[in-house]
Structures are given as C-alpha cells and as structure tokens.
Amino acid sequence: MKIIDIAPGTKKVSDLIKVLKNRSTPAPDIEHMKKQLDPKKHDINDAGFRPDKPIKTDKGPDTVKVARVSVALQKKIIGLGSAFAFGNPVQLNTEIEKERKDLKELLKALKKVLKKNKTLSLDRKIYKVISSFTEIAEYWYVVPVDTPYKGYGFDSDFKIRVSLFNPKEGNKLFPIWDDKGDFVRFSREFTRYDIDNKPIEHFETFTDEERVLWKKSTTDQDWVEVSKSTFIYKKMPIVYGNQDEVDYYDVEDLIKEVEVLLSNFDDTIAYHAWPKIFINGKVVGFAKKGETGGIIEGAPNTDAKYLSWDHAPESVKLSLETKLRLINSLTSTPDISMDSMKSIGAESGFARKMLFMEPHLKVRDKEEIYIPYMERRYSIIKTLLGEINPKFKSIIDDLEIDPELTPYMIDDEEGALNLMTIATGGKQILSQKTAIARSGIVEDSEAEYDLILAEQKAASQEDVFGPGTV
Known part of the structure; x- marks a missing residue:
C-alpha cells in the first residue's frame, strides 16, 4: 500500500497526517503510567491528597509535616514478571529434515542476528515496557557496511539492526489493522532536537511498501518530507505488541491504601514511640534528665499514669499483611524474600515449583502476547536475510519456527538426579x-x-x- 493512497484526495500533508493519527486501539495514558512507576510522584507525596497537619501552639497556628511513605510495588511486579518470562532465552523449536542443510544455515544465520542484536536483554525490556505502558513497537532494517560483514555465517554488505519505539521515551504509536485483522500500517510521532536544542516534531509512517518521514517546518509549522524509502520485499518491517491494561492495574488502589496505612502508622509511631505520662492535677517538680529513680512531684490529689498503646500495632500489621498478600496474589507475584523462602521450607525443588506455580501460569497467559510477537519478528528477519543473501530468498517460507517461553526456575539438579535414579530402579544414569x-x-x-x-x-x-x- 502506498501511503498517499491511504487518504486519496488530501492536498496538504497535515490533512494526511490527521488520517494517519487514527489508531485501532485506545491510546494509553502515558503520563499517568509514568507517575505510577515513580514512587516520588505517587499520590501519597501530593499535599493535595495528604495535606500537612495544622496545629495550635503557644505562638499561634503552625503546620506539622506528615509522614509520606511511598513504595515501588509497581516496579517489583513488572520486574519479577520480566525475570520469570525472559530469564531464560526464547526457545526456537523447528523440525528440519537432515538433508535440508540450506534451512539449517538459514536458522543459524537467524540466531546470529538475534544474538548480535542482544535480544535476550531486549526481550526483557520489551516485557517491561508493555507491562508498564501497554504497548511497544520494534523496527527491523538493514544498514550498509564498508567491508564485508561475516557475522551471519556468510559475507554480507549489510548488517541487520533493530530499533525500539518506546512510549516512555516520547513515541506516540498509531497502529492500524484492517477488517480482516491484517496489520496494514503503523505510524509514530516523536520529537528530535536541532543543533540549538530546539524541539522539532517528527512523524513517520510504515506500510508494506514504503516508509516516509516528515518533520514540522520551523517557518509555517506545516509538515515537510524528510526522507522516503521503498520496501521491495513487500513486508512492513514493524513488530507491534500490546495488552489491554498495565500489569498492576487491578491493584493500584490497594497499593495506594498500603502507602496511606504505612504513612499513618509512621505518624503514629512518631507520636507514641516514647512513653507519655498523663497527669491529672498540678505538677510541682520533675526529675532531672537521666536521674535514676527520678520522680514527679505533684500537688495533693494529683494523679499520673503512663498512656499505653495495646492493640493498635496488631491491627495495623494484620491490615498491611492482608493487603500485601492480595497485591501479590492478584498480580501472580511471589514473595521470594529470604524470610519467606525459609518460612515455607522452599529449600527443595518441589517447594520452589509450588511457590513459582502462579508466576509460571502468568507466563503461559502472556504467551498470547509474546508468541505472535516473536513469530512476526522471525518472519521479518528471515525476509531481510533473504534480501542480503539471495540464496535464502526462495526458502524463507520453508523454515517454520515455533517460539516457546521457558519460565525461570532455580535449578534443582540433586532432586532431578534422585528422581531419575528412582525411575531407573537405582541404575547409573x-x-x-x-x-x-x-x-x-x-x-x-x-x-x-x-x-x-x-x-x-x-x-x-x-x-x-x-x-x-x-
């Protein structure tokens, strides 16, 4: 599809870009999501949400700053989810006949492309961005080299590279699917800075035939074309991934309640951490600071007693533990602290498997997002390999790859060996x-x-x- 054919009849680039800014799914609220991921920007630190406390003193009205305890539970949920899903490399399952050496060579080249582009760490980053901002896109392309590149198992005049379009970094994404569910075009809006550090808006659109980049004119604020390239292989080199909500969406309110509870408790401790004495009557004299066996001297009928704080800490502890347990459960995030592991006896491999069952099931659920994502990535890489090495061009459809996520698990080799020894009747394995x-x-x-x-x-x-x- 030619980009100009998307909105036939439009005469101004600005009118065309208005059409290209349509998207098939609702745009995420990036600013709200950034706020959730930064504990310093949580509501608990907002004086409008939690105002400081006005008090009366001998000198007149004053204000006491209240405690503000923010916790980065959103980051923990996303970080552990990424580690479980992509702590191990994605498995590329294939069935290649022994005589198909050409397919083995293509698979080997594809794996080298993935390794050269550090996709093991790239996949973890992609997971974090999708879980934090609900979407991301990656762009695969070739760049020419001055001397033949041998990194893919053959001499090549090009390298295959990838760029991420991350919403956190200011990329506004505009994906479009047609009525058949085909991914037909993709656009992004972003800002670059000139040599004087002045921001210039840019807009970029991809189809299966071409890529066009525009920028805002500094004179009349209209859009002008910067560059245009054609894809002779008729495939849009964009991989797009998304999910409906952020990973912590269901527990946002619970996290806010935890922060309020901790802040209130911190305030209470500040008032009641040290013993206080209630006196009914008139005090004549106090003991000196540090005096052993010191007493308070009062007038006749004066009564003095310590204020006690008996049940409040237990109720706060119960409420806090319940909320944290709900947060972990609703997001399938295990508590893998040392104290927790010891308390449940997670030294054995079986105990760890039970502890990690929920996050492993979460990984299986996430496969609905990441398996199609990986399949499209491999399809694009195969196409590009066919372009830089013509002998691959006719066989790229013959190589079928089934990606598989392997959830992270702490190795238990001793338990596995014991199990296999029992299964073989005690024979050497x-x-x-x-x-x-x-x-x-x-x-x-x-x-x-x-x-x-x-x-x-x-x-x-x-x-x-x-x-x-x-």
Whole structure:
C-alpha cells in the first residue's frame, strides 16, 4: 500500500497526517503510567491528597509535616514478571529434515542476528515496557557496511539492526489493522532536537511498501518530507505488541491504601514511640534528665499514669499483611524474600515449583502476547536475510519456527538426579566422563578423565601385587 493512497484526495500533508493519527486501539495514558512507576510522584507525596497537619501552639497556628511513605510495588511486579518470562532465552523449536542443510544455515544465520542484536536483554525490556505502558513497537532494517560483514555465517554488505519505539521515551504509536485483522500500517510521532536544542516534531509512517518521514517546518509549522524509502520485499518491517491494561492495574488502589496505612502508622509511631505520662492535677517538680529513680512531684490529689498503646500495632500489621498478600496474589507475584523462602521450607525443588506455580501460569497467559510477537519478528528477519543473501530468498517460507517461553526456575539438579535414579530402579544414569564435564570445577574434562583412569589403573596394580610384594 502506498501511503498517499491511504487518504486519496488530501492536498496538504497535515490533512494526511490527521488520517494517519487514527489508531485501532485506545491510546494509553502515558503520563499517568509514568507517575505510577515513580514512587516520588505517587499520590501519597501530593499535599493535595495528604495535606500537612495544622496545629495550635503557644505562638499561634503552625503546620506539622506528615509522614509520606511511598513504595515501588509497581516496579517489583513488572520486574519479577520480566525475570520469570525472559530469564531464560526464547526457545526456537523447528523440525528440519537432515538433508535440508540450506534451512539449517538459514536458522543459524537467524540466531546470529538475534544474538548480535542482544535480544535476550531486549526481550526483557520489551516485557517491561508493555507491562508498564501497554504497548511497544520494534523496527527491523538493514544498514550498509564498508567491508564485508561475516557475522551471519556468510559475507554480507549489510548488517541487520533493530530499533525500539518506546512510549516512555516520547513515541506516540498509531497502529492500524484492517477488517480482516491484517496489520496494514503503523505510524509514530516523536520529537528530535536541532543543533540549538530546539524541539522539532517528527512523524513517520510504515506500510508494506514504503516508509516516509516528515518533520514540522520551523517557518509555517506545516509538515515537510524528510526522507522516503521503498520496501521491495513487500513486508512492513514493524513488530507491534500490546495488552489491554498495565500489569498492576487491578491493584493500584490497594497499593495506594498500603502507602496511606504505612504513612499513618509512621505518624503514629512518631507520636507514641516514647512513653507519655498523663497527669491529672498540678505538677510541682520533675526529675532531672537521666536521674535514676527520678520522680514527679505533684500537688495533693494529683494523679499520673503512663498512656499505653495495646492493640493498635496488631491491627495495623494484620491490615498491611492482608493487603500485601492480595497485591501479590492478584498480580501472580511471589514473595521470594529470604524470610519467606525459609518460612515455607522452599529449600527443595518441589517447594520452589509450588511457590513459582502462579508466576509460571502468568507466563503461559502472556504467551498470547509474546508468541505472535516473536513469530512476526522471525518472519521479518528471515525476509531481510533473504534480501542480503539471495540464496535464502526462495526458502524463507520453508523454515517454520515455533517460539516457546521457558519460565525461570532455580535449578534443582540433586532432586532431578534422585528422581531419575528412582525411575531407573537405582541404575547409573550418568557416565563418569559426563559427570566430570558437568561438574564445572575442572578446565579440561578430557584430561581429567584420563588422569582418573591412570590413577585407577595404578591403584588396581598395587592391589594385585599387594604392599611389600617382591
């Protein structure tokens, strides 16, 4: 599709861009989401939401600053979710016949493209952005090189690169699908700065045929074309991912209540942390500071007693623990602190699996977003590889890749070995050579194995002849 055909009849670029700014899904409230992710900008720190306390003093009215305790639970929910989903690399499952060496070479080149673009850390970032701002897009493209590049297993005049369009960084995204559900065009609006550090608005649109970049004119504020490129391979090089709500959407109010509860409790502690004495009557004299066995002297019929704070801390503790438990449960976020792990006996592999069941199920639920995302990414990379290496062009559709997310889990090799030993009736399941290689405590497992065999041979000869035998 040509971009000019999207809105036929429009004469001004500004009218065309108005059409291109339509999107198939509601735009996220980025500023609200940024506020939620920054504890310093939470409502608890807003004097309008939690005003300081007016008091009366001997000198007249005054104001006491109240406690403001903000917690970064939103970041924790998103960070742990990212670690569980992409703590391990995405598995690329394929079925390639032995004689199809060309497909194996294409798969190897695709994996090298992913590695060169650091997609292991890129995937974690993508998860965090989608979970925090509900959407993101990535743009795959080729850049020419001066000398042949050998990083993909063949000589190439181009490198394959990727750029993220992150809403947090000021990118406004405009994805469009047609009635058939096909991703037909994508636009983004962003700001760049000139040499005088003045902001200049830019607008960029992609279709399966071309990419056009405009910028706002500094004179008449109309849009002018900056660059235009054509895609001869007829594929839009954009991967777009989104979800309906942020990961912490269901617990925003609970987090706010936790912050209010902690702030109120902090204020209360400030007033009642040290013993206070209530006196009914007239005080004649006080004991000196630090005086042992000091007393308060009062007039006749004066009564003095300590103010006690008996049940309030327990009720606050119960309320706080209940809210935190609900937050973790509703977002499938486990409490993996050292105290928690010890209290539930999570030293065994089975206990850890039970602890991580909810976040693992959350990863499976997220596959509805990330499996189609990865499939489109691999499709674009295969197409680009076909463009920079013509021998791949006719086979890119023959290579089918099924991506699989592997939820993070702490290794329990001892438990796994015990289970396999029981399953085999107590028979040996690893050779000595394999065990040495997997131990990780020797540099050269082959040499170590040969040395062990030599020592065993020497020991067996000594056993045959016996000590002192002539």
